[in-house]
Amino acid sequence: MEIRPILASLRKHRIPAVLIVLEIALACAVLCNAVFMIGQRMADIHWSNAIDEQGISVVTVNGADPKLAASEIPRNLAALRGIAGVTAAAAATSMPLDQNPALSPFVTKPYATTTVNSSVYFIGGDGEKAMGLRLLQGRWFNADEYAGSGFKNFGSTGHVALVTQSDANRLWPGQSALGKTLYTDATGWTVVGVVADVLAEDPKLSGPGGMYSSVFFPLQPDGVMGDYMLRSVPQDRERVVREAVQVLGKLQPGAVVEGTTYAGMRSDYFADANSMVWMLVLVCVVMLAVTAFGIVGLTSFWVQQRRRQIGIRRAVGATRGHILSYFRTENFLLSTAGVLTGMALAFGINLYLMTHYEMSRMPWYYLPGSAIALWLLGQLAVLGPALRAAAVPPVVATRSV
Amino acid sequence: MFGYYLDLALRSLTRSKVLTALMVLAIGLGIGASMTMITVLHVMSGDPLPGRSNQLYYPQLDPLPLKYQQSAYGPDPRLNFTWPDAMALLAAHRAERQAAMAGGALLVRPAQTGLRPFYVDGRYATTDFFAMFGVTFLRGQGWSGADDDGRARVVVLSEKLSRKLFGTNDSVGRTVRFGDADLRVIGVSADWQPQPMFYADASAKVFDDADQFFLPLSTALDLKFDTNSNQSSWSSFEGDMKSPVLTWLQVWVQLKDAGQVAAYRQFLIDYSAQQKALGRFERPPTQARLYGLMSWLDRQNLVPADVRLQLWLALGFLLVCMINIVALLLAKFLRRSGEVSVRRALGARRRDIFLQFGIESAVIGLAGGVLGLVIAQLGLWSVRHRPDDYAHLAQMDVSMLIGTFVLAVLASVLAGLLPAWRACRVAPALQLKTL
Numbered sequence: 001m002e003i004r005p006i007l008a009s010l011r012k013h014r015i016p017a018v019l020i021v022l023e024i025a026l027a028c029a030v031l032c033n034a035v036f037m038i039g040q041r042m043a044d045i046h047w048s049n050a051i052d053e054q055g056i057s058v059v060t061v062n063g064a065d066p067k068l069a070a071s072e073i074p075r076n077l078a079a080l081r082g083i084a085g086v087t088a089a090a091a092a093t094s095m096p097l098d099q100n101p102a103l104s105p106f107v108t109k110p111y112a113t114t115t116v117n118s119s120v121y122f123i124g125g126d127g128e129k130a131m132g133l134r135l136l137q138g139r140w141f142n143a144d145e146y147a148g149s150g151f152k153n154f155g156s157t158g159h160v161a162l163v164t165q166s167d168a169n170r171l172w173p174g175q176s177a178l179g180k181t182l183y184t185d186a187t188g189w190t191v192v193g194v195v196a197d198v199l200a201e202d203p204k205l206s207g208p209g210g211m212y213s214s215v216f217f218p219l220q221p222d223g224v225m226g227d228y229m230l231r232s233v234p235q236d237r238e239r240v241v242r243e244a245v246q247v248l249g250k251l252q253p254g255a256v257v258e259g260t261t262y263a264g265m266r267s268d269y270f271a272d273a274n275s276m277v278w279m280l281v282l283v284c285v286v287m288l289a290v291t292a293f294g295i296v297g298l299t300s301f302w303v304q305q306r307r308r309q310i311g312i313r314r315a316v317g318a319t320r321g322h323i324l325s326y327f328r329t330e331n332f333l334l335s336t337a338g339v340l341t342g343m344a345l346a347f348g349i350n351l352y353l354m355t356h357y358e359m360s361r362m363p364w365y366y367l368p369g370s371a372i373a374l375w376l377l378g379q380l381a382v383l384g385p386a387l388r389a390a391a392v393p394p395v396v397a398t399r400s401v
Numbered sequence: 402m403f404g405y406y407l408d409l410a411l412r413s414l415t416r417s418k419v420l421t422a423l424m425v426l427a428i429g430l431g432i433g434a435s436m437t438m439i440t441v442l443h444v445m446s447g448d449p450l451p452g453r454s455n456q457l458y459y460p461q462l463d464p465l466p467l468k469y470q471q472s473a474y475g476p477d478p479r480l481n482f483t484w485p486d487a488m489a490l491l492a493a494h495r496a497e498r499q500a501a502m503a504g505g506a507l508l509v510r511p512a513q514t515g516l517r518p519f520y521v522d523g524r525y526a527t528t529d530f531f532a533m534f535g536v537t538f539l540r541g542q543g544w545s546g547a548d549d550d551g552r553a554r555v556v557v558l559s560e561k562l563s564r565k566l567f568g569t570n571d572s573v574g575r576t577v578r579f580g581d582a583d584l585r586v587i588g589v590s591a592d593w594q595p596q597p598m599f600y601a602d603a604s605a606k607v608f609d610d611a612d613q614f615f616l617p618l619s620t621a622l623d624l625k626f627d628t629n630s631n632q633s634s635w636s637s638f639e640g641d642m643k644s645p646v647l648t649w650l651q652v653w654v655q656l657k658d659a660g661q662v663a664a665y666r667q668f669l670i671d672y673s674a675q676q677k678a679l680g681r682f683e684r685p686p687t688q689a690r691l692y693g694l695m696s697w698l699d700r701q702n703l704v705p706a707d708v709r710l711q712l713w714l715a716l717g718f719l720l721v722c723m724i725n726i727v728a729l730l731l732a733k734f735l736r737r738s739g740e741v742s743v744r745r746a747l748g749a750r751r752r753d754i755f756l757q758f759g760i761e762s763a764v765i766g767l768a769g770g771v772l773g774l775v776i777a778q779l780g781l782w783s784v785r786h787r788p789d790d791y792a793h794l795a796q797m798d799v800s801m802l803i804g805t806f807v808l809a810v811l812a813s814v815l816a817g818l819l820p821a822w823r824a825c826r827v828a829p830a831l832q833l834k835t836l
Contacts, residue, residue: 256518
């Protein structure tokens with residue numbers, strides 16, 4: 001296909017040509033960034049979390065008398081274990097992604113500082129079973145440690161802790177964390193085990209690289225424990241939550257009792273991100289549709305304007321295929337110009353967003369990705385008008401208008 | 402002439418229905434998306450107390466030690482007050498009215514059977530709170546300064562809470578059990594929900610929560626009620642809320658005019674200087690600040706980054722739509738070169754042609770505005786179903802309604818400028834020859 005005649009004809013229709021290029025460029029720039037944002041949010045939504053997310057239900061009790069906790073919590077747990085289908089039950093202070101953060105900086109030397117805010121989890125006896133933690137090294141807490149550890153000034157009065165694998169690597173790179181001492185100010189705890197990565201209570205507040213910085217402490221029945229974790233098979237969860245709320249409601253008439261599945265808690269945390277993803281997808285789809293219609297409209301106009309020329313070309317021997325490929329090549333050239341401008345624009349927008357909206361750098365493959373998408377869109381949009389052009393009979397050349 | 406052009410525009414638009422529909426759809430979508438986000442931004446940056454906000458001020462002191470390092474993730478402790486500073490500002494009485502406050506969520510245990518205990522948000526405050534913010538009472542009244550001093554066991558309920566607990570808005574004299582304490586109801590306020598809830602600290606969901614009870618700050622402290630605002634301390638602190646190294650209170654003052662504002666600003670600096678002389682403050686006294694309500698809200702950055710991002714996205718989309726319309730209008734107007742030439746040959750001036758096409762663009766804009774309004778309502782409906790705390794605010798007011806049409810017509814006329822200009826520059830003789 002000869003390109004020069006196409007360029008010559010485009011030069012005669014400079015304004016419409018520039019408009020198409022501009023439209024494709026803008027669409028490309030917005031598409032790149034929107035798809036990138038969708039990708040980032042989807043990655044967030046799929047954060048891994050090494051607990052039994054599909055099997056846990058959580059019932060929260062607020063407003064119980066803390067002085068009675070030592071007798072009430074074991075009684076409540078016994079009642080909860082009696083619910084059909086519950087395989088393990090334990091009390092805890094908080095859950096990953098429950099947006100109720102208890103944060104503390106943990107370091108390897110007394111009074112050292114860090115920018116990571118670790119999430120602190122206090123779990124009661126059987127906590128590891130009810131939560132479905134996965135032990136990678138070392139051991140769980142034993143019964144003495146559960147019974148002998150208290151809660152004071154937001155810290156554990158015990159002497160042992162479990163850390164996540166991420167934290168073990170962050171705090172003691174290249175060494176085993178087992179037996180090492182973890183500090184906050186002057187207080188230290190011995191690491192007895194390393195568990196697979198559990199998410200923070202609110203990863204937004206964890207500081208850079210602290211998303212999986214979670215530390216577990218054993219705790220005897222104590223008033224600060226408001227969460228009852230129940231484990232069952234996924235099919236039983238809804239019923240288990242319902243029955244557990246009833247059971248605890250009766251046992252704790254003076255407190256507020258609320259239940260949810262852990263999956264529900266997780267989707268609450270990501271509800272914002274989820275609605276943003278849908279909004280971005282909608283904008284992308286509608287914008288591509290508008291761009292496509294614009295190309296259809298303008299190409300149709302061109303075809304109509306050039307009916308005579310097309311007729312003449314057909315009369316002097318051009319086949320339908322020639323005419324078809326003329327318009328497709330023309331569109332390809334315009335798309336290329338648009339996409340090139342668009343990629344530069346997309347890069348610029350990304351840089352701006354990086355400085356103003358805590359966005360990270362867009363990986364390079366988003367640029368050619370959306371370029372190909374817009375090329376395809378252009379070819380698809382031009383097909384209809386180009387076919388109409390190809391259908392122009394040669395006899396048009398002999399008519400005056 | 403205007404009527405004639407309007408008639409011409411309508412004729413031309415009905416001639417090529419698909420093209421017209423495309424243009425109206427494009428502008429409608431662009432305007433709909435933009436107006437949805439502009440409306441969200443508009444309601445989020447609105448004035449919470451129209452008519453009063455220009456008299457309300459938030460003072461700020463700097464009691465932090467010199468070596469204190471602000472974490473990039475934690476809240477700034479200076480946004481709130483320590484107990485001694487807040488009480489000193491109140492006792493000085495340098496403003497028309499002044500009040501210290503803090504938020505709290507308390508467990509309410511209803512007396513009647515059949516109602517489970519529940520948590521409710523409210524505010525611990527000092528006596529001037531109601532008069533300063535203009536809270537109206539349906540029954541009874543607020544508490545006095547003497548009640549503040551005497552840690553009176555009294556409470557003011559919102560109408561909503563009063564109805565929930567007692568089934569009536571006349572609950573004055575009755576008793577409500579908050580936590581482990583019995584408080585006597587002395588007033589019922591009309592439901593009051595300034596948007597955003599400017600007087601709460603940064604940890605509150607400022608677009609969602611409304612206070613349902615108010616009780617004296619001293620009483621709350623006496624009963625050891627928990628506060629749910631940020632508490633920041635920069636030195637060892639053993640749970641004493643009256644500690645001079647713990648900030649957790651908000652202080653608002655009402656000042657009548659510029660003279661009072663200047664005097665109060667000076668008072669804050671003098672107070673800081675005095676505290677520095679006493680050795681309590683370490684930083685220069687000129688760190689003391691006084692913010693007007695609206696500029697205080699500006700500093701809080703209440704509009705989430707996501708919302709601003711979505712606004713840019715919507716405006717980018719509108720731009721794509723506008724370029725689309727420019728292209729389509731160009732095609733449409735140039736197709737009518739013959740008609741233009743005839744009119745020109747018969748004596749129409751260029752500006753007549755320009756006006757004719759301008760009106761045609763405006764008609765498209767108006768139609769697009771109607772569609773845009775429908776789409777924006779749909780968009781706002783979907784925003785209201787979002788999980789965010791500002792979601793329920795997403796409603797259009799009259800100014801946004803008018804704004805929709807202004808923006809739509811403006812966008813379409815702007816888009817029509819270039820095509821109309823090109824059309825009126827068609828050389829009549831050349832076109833007429835081919836007719």
